Amino acid sequence: MSDVRFGTAGLRAPMGDGPGQFNTALVARASYGLATYLTENQILGPVVVGFDARHGSARFAAEAAAVLRAAGRPTLLMPRELPTPVLAFAVRQLAAAAGVMITASHNPASDNGYKVYLADGSQIAPPADAAMEAAIAAAPADVPRSDAPGELVREDLVEAYLARTVSLVPADAPRTSPRVAYTPLHGVAGATFRQAWERAGFAPYAEVAEQAAPDPDFPTVAFPNPEEPGALDLAAATAARVDADLVLAHDPDGDRCAVMIRDGDGYRALTGDEVGALLAEHLLSSGRIPPDGVLATTIVSSPLLDRIAAAHGRRCVRTLTGFKWLARVPGVAYAYEEALGYCVDPGGVRDKDGISAALLIAEMAAAVPLGERLDALAQRYGVHVSAPRSIRTDDPEQAGTALRRLRDAPPRHLAGVPVDDVQNLSAPGTGLPPTTGVRVTAGAITAVVRPSGTEPKLKIYLYVSGESPPVHPDRERAGLAEQLELAGRELCNVLVGMRESERG
Template sequence: MSDVRFGTAGLRATMGDGPGQFNTALVARASYGLATYLTQNQIAGPVVVGFDARHGSARFATEAAAVLRAAGRRALLMPRELPTPVLAFAVRHLAAAAGVMITASHNPASDNGYKVYLADGSQIAPPADAAMEAAMAAAPAAVPRTEAGAEFVGEDVVDAYLARAATLVPAAARRDALRVAYTPLHGVAGETFRRAWELAGFSPYAEVAEQAAPDPDFPTVAFPNPEEPGALDLAARTAARADADLVLAHDPDGDRCAVMIRAGDGYRALSGDEVGALLAEHLLTSGRIGADGVLATTIVSSPLLDRVAAAHGRRCVRTLTGFKWLARAPGVAYAYEEALGYCVDPDAVRDKDGITAALVIAEMATSVPLRERLDALTERYGVHVSAPRSIRIEDPALASTVLRRLLDAPPPHLAGTPVDHVEDLSAPSTDLPPTAGVRVTAGAITAVVRPSGTEPKLKLYLYVSGESAPADPNHERAALTAQLELAGRELCNVLLGMRGSERG
């Protein structure tokens, strides 16, 4: 038996033997549970299985396919290591019953994962995940598998994904003027992105040579996560040498996209909230979101998207964290989460897709530099500042203890502003399902604290909003940034004390 449970994005754990580890036994039980769930719910069709370049991913994918075939399912293996968005696309393109992606995304090199997509192309969510876990628990000690030869998805599915991605970028006269540096961060997105980039008509970019080839050890970064400090340092150096206007980066499985723009003599990373708002404004002003299209983000994202949607007469909805929730927002035409995940084409990929997002971001930058677009957002909607932080906590029980501590003894002030509301997000709500987390409000400052669903972390999301059309946007941004940084330090001190445990 394994105590690995479904989190924000599937099953993830450190690879190793025994309960609580990611291994072939867990993959077999998960595949048995998926097959049982599909049979019990009379869901017909094949199951598509994809994998990335992490240690063991190809072997785990083969194991999943063997168990699914033994359970009477047609299992189709993706032709080679490919990004997660291609697998999510294949599920809908092939009218599959489900999809499995073997990946731990941006987790450390020691981890791997099992991500499940259902027939609509979105990630598994309650109550399906609970039903699958129950079937996993009832699996026999020796899960049946077959040694029959594998059946592979054709390259035509990859070509179809690329052709669809290229259609998201209309003809633009000034694409040659854009200078871009790019890194796949040792992951599997590099080749797929290069082909999509070329099909969309962009000029060649400068690739970070040290990170271009897939490498499951991620040797140049402490963590293969573009959000982590230092992860994009090599990309910034490559950009400086190439005199690039823009830096684009993918996480190892290609479903998230990081962006850096020029800032003085160097480059600065844009937050997920900044990129999310830029994409929303661009898609709306260019007429690509219909009158009934809904914009979606999560409860830990900036309120900026609400203002953008309202200005364009569209509805903005908020969900729990994770694209398993965002993709299911009724009528969703665009969605993003602050953790660098963007969905710009939900009809094709009902999940975050770093490759198609990067194409649209580059398209924006060819006509108007992103710095100017950010200034226009500030002028129209006011200054919005986000400051995500994370604290590594290996023991999940300690994370629960910290949340209880925050509820029982919240800070009286954040950055000099009295705390006026503390909300337990695990309590029943009329709007959203209960989730582990605490929301603290102090005037215009909002902080949400929750355990990560993919890594041993406690995540802190802080944001503050200023007035619309500020007289001096730069001064207000500096003031709000300082205020939020102070609030973040204070909140971390409340959570863990002055013990140097804070990261980020």
């Protein structure tokens, strides 16, 4: 197991015996490596360990705590299965040296994972990850474990998280929320979100009954990822049945939030870029971001956030993908990534938090429908359209071959627009640490292709900007979407030999 590597969000793998699988031996070695890293760097304090409802998560969390205790590290175990943002909150609230969350978030039911937070409440990042990987590689074959009972985190911690989250909605904000349908996608966010929702004073929502209870088999979806086609079908059906105006969904560990709005006779899923822009404009316009507050997003997100920040006299910073980078931007007051992750309260949770984001989305929708807000953004900043896609592959070498093909033999045109630049993101000179990926630009169209850091797939991020202001926002949005659809097909023709799974 010397090849343990921390990806975008920690360690994730299919559960099973042997190297390359997620099992108690891997958890033990990872926990030994974490304890060694903390000791060698003289980082004092306890480690808090949380877990979700996936197969084996409680057992893996107990294993992690036993190894950490054996290494002489005070360890606090969360009292029950809880969303990832609660664990991220706990790290700082409890003045912990580090945090461990046993979760594979939105990955398939066969997977589990080990996510590490450091004392500042942010996910582990270079150079700490490399140092911890080295410590894991040096772990003994028989990692010591303690039989002493561990200490449980008090429920007061959950109450503190709820109080902070609910306080993000101003007392004078509209509370007559639109009709809402909600699903936790068989995950652990449902109970915590319901408490936050009710305490914030919003009207009751209609929950998707088939997906309300935690179920590690995720029986109603092919993939428990709200970005995936079909994942929100039951939510849309519930919304139609109760005549809802808005659909809210969390991924299984509650750190992501998906949104659907009415679209004719049905419902349309908003992209992460659309929700990210709506939240940014709302927070800025309502004075909740200080004058020196920085906005942040990633290199695969729409350029719209840059325009919003500039219009409000704020700075916008772009990082590599993942909140381990976004949360570390100096002075960050708001951050989002296009993969449905939003950090609206970095002072409380220095990571994406789907629960706090959902409350602010409901606050926005209670005052002005989100569709109208999107049109207002288009009138002020121009129409911006994103069209993420993904190509699943079980062969990492095949993904690498496809990226090299795109880099070495890119298309001459995207949707009829000449390609004017192809950038290898792994080469120096980009202003950011090298990362595996290729950026292709053709006029106002930009495409970034990179391997997912959490799942076996190749991700394609497409976005395009229109003229400002548009005469008919819906028509221009539809026209630009068609342009990106064509550009996406052309890129997939270059990335041959792989099976495509488009995201809605």
